[in-house]
Amino acid sequence: MKRTPARRTSLTLTGVAILTTALLLTACGTSQGGGATEPTEAQTELGELEGSVSLLAWPGYVEDGSNDPEVDWVSAFEDETGCTVTSKTYGTSDEAFSLMKTGDYDVVAASGDASLRLVAAGDVAPVNTDLIPNYEGIFDFLKMQSWNSVDGVSYGIPHGYGANLLMYNTEVVTPAPTSWDVVFDKSSAYKGAVTAYDSPISIADAAVYLMTHQPELKIENPYALDETQLAASVQLLKDQRVNIGEYWSDYLKEVQAFETGDTVVGTTWQVIRDSLAEGTPAEVVLPDEGATGWSDTWMIAANAKSPNCAYAWLDYIASPEANAQATEYFGEAPSNAGACDFTVNPDHCESYHAGDAEYAAQIWYWSTPIAECLDGRTNVKCTDYSDWTTAWQEIKG
Amino acid sequence: MTVDASAPPRRAVVPQPRGTIARQGSVFLSRHSRLRLSLLLSAPLFWLGLVYIAALAALLITALWTVDSFTGQISQTWTVDNIVAVLTGSLYQTVTLRTVGVALLVTIIDIVIALPIAFYMAKVASPRAQRLLVIAILMPLWASYLVKAYAWRSVLSQGGIFEWMMSPFGGHSPGYGLPATIITLSYLWLPYVILPIYAGLERVPDSLLEASADLGGGTWSTLRLVVLPMIWPAIIAGSIFSFSLSLGDYITVNIVGGANQMLGNLVYTNVGAANNLPLAAAIALIPILIIFAYLAAVRRTGALNNL
Numbered sequence: 195m196k197r198t199p200a201r202r203t204s205l206t207l208t209g210v211a212i213l214t215t216a217l218l219l220t221a222c223g224t225s226q227g228g229g230a231t232e233p234t235e236a237q238t239e240l241g242e243l244e245g246s247v248s249l250l251a252w253p254g255y256v257e258d259g260s261n262d263p264e265v266d267w268v269s270a271f272e273d274e275t276g277c278t279v280t281s282k283t284y285g286t287s288d289e290a291f292s293l294m295k296t297g298d299y300d301v302v303a304a305s306g307d308a309s310l311r312l313v314a315a316g317d318v319a320p321v322n323t324d325l326i327p328n329y330e331g332i333f334d335f336l337k338m339q340s341w342n343s344v345d346g347v348s349y350g351i352p353h354g355y356g357a358n359l360l361m362y363n364t365e366v367v368t369p370a371p372t373s374w375d376v377v378f379d380k381s382s383a384y385k386g387a388v389t390a391y392d393s394p395i396s397i398a399d400a401a402v403y404l405m406t407h408q409p410e411l412k413i414e415n416p417y418a419l420d421e422t423q424l425a426a427s428v429q430l431l432k433d434q435r436v437n438i439g440e441y442w443s444d445y446l447k448e449v450q451a452f453e454t455g456d457t458v459v460g461t462t463w464q465v466i467r468d469s470l471a472e473g474t475p476a477e478v479v480l481p482d483e484g485a486t487g488w489s490d491t492w493m494i495a496a497n498a499k500s501p502n503c504a505y506a507w508l509d510y511i512a513s514p515e516a517n518a519q520a521t522e523y524f525g526e527a528p529s530n531a532g533a534c535d536f537t538v539n540p541d542h543c544e545s546y547h548a549g550d551a552e553y554a555a556q557i558w559y560w561s562t563p564i565a566e567c568l569d570g571r572t573n574v575k576c577t578d579y580s581d582w583t584t585a586w587q588e589i590k591g
Numbered sequence: 592m593t594v595d596a597s598a599p600p601r602r603a604v605v606p607q608p609r610g611t612i613a614r615q616g617s618v619f620l621s622r623h624s625r626l627r628l629s630l631l632l633s634a635p636l637f638w639l640g641l642v643y644i645a646a647l648a649a650l651l652i653t654a655l656w657t658v659d660s661f662t663g664q665i666s667q668t669w670t671v672d673n674i675v676a677v678l679t680g681s682l683y684q685t686v687t688l689r690t691v692g693v694a695l696l697v698t699i700i701d702i703v704i705a706l707p708i709a710f711y712m713a714k715v716a717s718p719r720a721q722r723l724l725v726i727a728i729l730m731p732l733w734a735s736y737l738v739k740a741y742a743w744r745s746v747l748s749q750g751g752i753f754e755w756m757m758s759p760f761g762g763h764s765p766g767y768g769l770p771a772t773i774i775t776l777s778y779l780w781l782p783y784v785i786l787p788i789y790a791g792l793e794r795v796p797d798s799l800l801e802a803s804a805d806l807g808g809g810t811w812s813t814l815r816l817v818v819l820p821m822i823w824p825a826i827i828a829g830s831i832f833s834f835s836l837s838l839g840d841y842i843t844v845n846i847v848g849g850a851n852q853m854l855g856n857l858v859y860t861n862v863g864a865a866n867n868l869p870l871a872a873a874i875a876l877i878p879i880l881i882i883f884a885y886l887a888a889v890r891r892t893g894a895l896n897n898l
Contacts, residue, residue, distance in 0.1 A: 288865070288866040291866065292866065386766065394865070435850065438849075438850040439766070439767060439849055439850065440767050440848075440849040440850050441850055447846070450744070450745070450748075451748075454745075454748040454749050454750060454751070455749045455750070456748050456749050456766070456767065579865075580658075580865060580867065583860070583861075583865035583867070584865075586860075587682055587852075587857060587860060588682050590850060590851075590852050591682065591685060591686075591852070
């Protein structure tokens with residue numbers, strides 16, 4: 195192809211076009227950003243219901259029968275209160291965090307790796323639990339914890355919780371493990387068949403293990419790691435990486451890998467164990483070192499358009515009936531003690547160890563690692579979530 | 592040429608053009624061909640500029656920003672830290688090499704498989720068989736990408752079909768990992784390589800093959816000296832598809848790649864889990880640069896001139 199003068203002109207024009215667009219975009223861009231944090235007050239009394247409420251939640255938390263006609267706990271709320279529910283689901287805590295910035299949602303169901311950031315960014319308001327009668331029924335060990343309160347101020351209502359357990363193939367992994375060492379120090383025995391959850395938050399799993407096995411590191415809280423402690427956890431995970439068959443984030447992927455035997459040992463959730471095909475030789479255990487886990491919280495947006503309907507929803511979802519339906523459908527322990535009487539499967543609470551404070555005490559619930567150490571140390575700076583993300587990418591290599 | 596004498600004289604029937612605005616405009620445009628062309632092209636060009644060029648520019652600019660790790664907000668201070676991190680970080684170099692290696696292997700495997708199939712379709716098969724073969728090649732494209740990747744996941748699993756087929760020969764399934772990724776990607780992109788090569792071979796006249804044979808050219812020298820130079824641009828076109836599609840893929844490697852990650856996964860985790868759009872944008876520039884380098888190299892061979 196020959197380069198004609200006309201072609202050269204068009205090239206120049208394209209160049210100019212790119213530059214102009216770039217400048218325009220920059221100009222648009224600079225006006226956004228900021229986000230001042232102003233402490234908001236909790237509501238002291240309830241007003242009239244607004245007639246609608248907008249919810250942001252994990253999939254399976256807000257079911258109105260549109261996915262499965264049998265699964266519906268939203269319609270009852272709408273009939274009872276007259277608040278029409280619109281809901282959106284999110285896939286990761288970070289997605290929830292950025293969606294809350296739009297200001298379109300009145301209520302969010304946040305995990306511990308998002309809740310503190312939402313509070314810090316001023317996106318959620320304190321919740322006056324006196325206005326929520328069903329709060330009384332919530333297990334005490336879930337109330338006013340580090341992931342749902344700040345400086346003694348409650349920022350939400352516990353929804354449900356669960357542990358990241360150890361699952362193993364009973365035919366291959368013998369004797370039955372009681373320690374996480376089968377996926378760490380002794381994982382070479384199962385080279386290529388070990389799995390782990392694919393998220394930076396998995397670094398906390400290694401930290402929990404090190405709390406017992408390398409006490410000289412003095413890890414007090416697996417989400418408050420200084421440079422040395424993080425480096426030790428990362429080294430443990432890098433050694434583990436050699437024996438990893440695959441990481442999982444989609445739980446169906448792990449279900450299939452355990453059914454075929456491609457994976458024989460690794461972290462899991464109770465709901466994954468329950469989803470395995472009949473006859474799969476796999477069991478779960480809460481190892482002696484304890485485990486990480488999650489406890490989700492219903493929070494109210496700082497600038498909610500329908501705060502009264504939001505309070506009504508928080509009260510409704512904490513009620514024994516609704517809490518039982520929602521947590522059983524999702525596969526986690528309910529937060530309301532009364533919920534155990536309403537589950538379809540009478541053994542639900544038992545298999546998820548609901549209300550077992552001793553069991554719950556062994557769980558380190560997901561929290562966002564931040565520079566200001568969560569364990570109260572002030573002489574060091576802790577590693578934050580972005581450090582963990584970088585570390586996690588390097589572990590995977 | 593003969594003219595029917597009984598036909599009425601046409602000129603009398605055609606009405607005189609009236610000097611309406613539309614008419615004047617049309618006359619003006621027919622005299623100014625440049626303007627006509629630019630008016631015709633402005634709408635699609637505007638769209639192209641908005642979708643491609645603006646998106647690319649936005650990407651480049653985002654790569655020069657940073658993100659506040661606590662509030663998660665993008666702060667628009669100009670910095671080249673992300674780009675320096677991506678260029679110097681050993682993680683990114685390893686992953687880039689792995690990704691380029693996978694993309695090259697997939698491309699080579701696809702071309703090796705596609706050449707005989709395309710040759711059979713274009714030169715040997717009957718027209719009926721040819722049509723059936725084209726449909727057969729296109730058929731997998733009707734199924735979802737995810738379904739095909741998950742199908743390979745079960746094929747390659749322990750006790751899966753692959754192992755069952757290989758066991759009589761003492762072979763094993765490669766398990767989940769880079770070999771599985773290469774096999775799956777080669778399967779996924781094969782139609783995109785076969786079709787351009789098939790189209791290229793269709794344009795090679797049979798007479799040339801006969802002439803070569805008449806002049807004493809054997810099968811291999813005919814293929815090498817006559818066919819290959821003619822279908823080279825088609826092969827390049829096919830390779831651009833498989834190479835660039837493999838370079839950006841992150842789902843297949845997630846499903847069958849075991850614990851491995853490619854450039855796409857790094858971008859994905861930085862956008863999703865890490866909420867670090869600027870770093871993700873900086874990483875996304877790597878495949879863009881590689882593709883530009885590849886296109887420039889191809890252009891030097893002259894293959895693009897005959898596309």
